[in-house]
Amino acid sequence: MAIGPALILLVATAYLPIAFALTLGFFHRTAFDPRMTWAGLANFSWLLHQPDLWAALWRSMVFTIGSVVFQIAFGLFFGLLLNKAILGRGLMRSLVILPYMLPTIVIGLVFNWILNPEFGVVNQILLQLSIVSRPAPFFGGLHTAMPSMILVTGWQYGSFAALLILARLQSINPRLYEAARTCGAGTWRCFWDVTLPNLRSTLLLIAFLRGIWMFNKFDLIWIITQGGPLKATETLPIYVYRIAFEDFNFGRASAACLLMFAILLAVSVVYFRYFSPTKEIEVGR
């Protein structure tokens, strides 16, 4: 059967491990002791009593919502501007897509370098323009680390939003704009009454997908700050990593993963139930 290889691979590398991880949350299991003993809800009750968990959950919310909002703003900005015929559009479109395709390690290293408090070029420019009086710490500051991180995700993933928004904008029937114009609508009215309702389902889809992915984001944060300074950027995935690979307590880490997964599941139920994404695409045509 042709589906065999794929099925075997998926079962062995994805389904079984996921099933294993789902049950692991209910067992005591550490790296030092290969035995698994039944724990019941002990891992969960331990977790829920950790102030670090709640702090990480809060940071995850801030990070997810902040970066999704920033990415959509970025996407709308470039989507709307690049929708019209303009000189050098092809080149600019490639440039906007580029950050999304770059390896995360490159983005982490480049931003670490240009936002470096001592030798960073951004601080140099800010100082020369007298926008700041002394070098901004960016990733090194307790209050600046999270906003800086959100800025980087906007830069990296905003292009995903721009791409989807651009594709949707190009499929809006031009007659809708003609009709709006003949009824006396200006640019702003056209945007508000024609563009935005047509974009609604696209924007919701972007918010949903990017929300899930940002909530699960591990690599970028780890590369840039490793959750620091003083846990200022320690979101849930970083917290789980620490339990699993610094304390080597796999049972507790899996329990924390289950909590993350439960949150995502709740969000997707709300998304599919109340925003019925497929229906709206039909209406938009």
Added chain:
Amino acid sequence: MTYDFAKRWMRMVTLLVGMTFVAFPLYWMFMTALTPRSELFKPPYQLLRTSYSLQNIEELFSATQFLTFMTNSLIVAFGAVVINVIAATLAGYALSRFNFRFKNLFVASTLWTYMFPPILLVIPLYIIFSAIGFRNTYTGLILAHVSISLPLNIWIMWQYFQIVPVSLEEAAWTSGASRLRALWEVCLPSALPGIISTAIFAFALSWNDFSFAFILQTDTSMYTLPVGLATFVEQSAIHWGLIMASSLLVSIPTFGLVIFLQRYLMQGFGLGR
């Protein structure tokens, strides 16, 4: 007329400001990579440079393990591409041509795996691979990368085979071709764009992956490029010229890909206009 003209200029200027924001970090990576070490710790820097040096890139190959990391990255990415293309093509073909039990469940589950936090997948993989000795091996990391890229690739190939009409194959069957021969000579050429996308996606995911390689490969000689590069920052004397030079080299496949996408795949997105 003048109003329209002013509006167009406004748009152009806004766009250029935005583009500067996008391009500047990459421009600075490029500049730093070509700046000799002695000048890197002497700010203020000139934003425009006229003299370049390849000193950093030479040092990268002579004084670091960059080549080892690159070989590892290429082997793993190549393995992931081969497995993805074969498995996804066969599965996509089967899904579009045959009906079987649990088909819908299978298709839905391929997309579900995207909702699981990757960290949820890496913990059991770490335990299992430790037990069977797959950690710090190419096989282990290839399998881990396949687990994240295969689900979407099956989906892509399924979509592509739905576009290829069955009648084409039937014509081949009536002229005496076997099912396999018809798949090979009729179906595959029509599904080639899908196969190319599958290969690109598998390569990009494997080449870019940090998390899986970082957790599963703990032996320096088995590091892939992203993990190896991360260690450059941890060294006592951080040499940013070297780091930016390696970042630049790691980005080369991406630059190639974007140029390719611009010419080829954009039409499929309806963006070609």
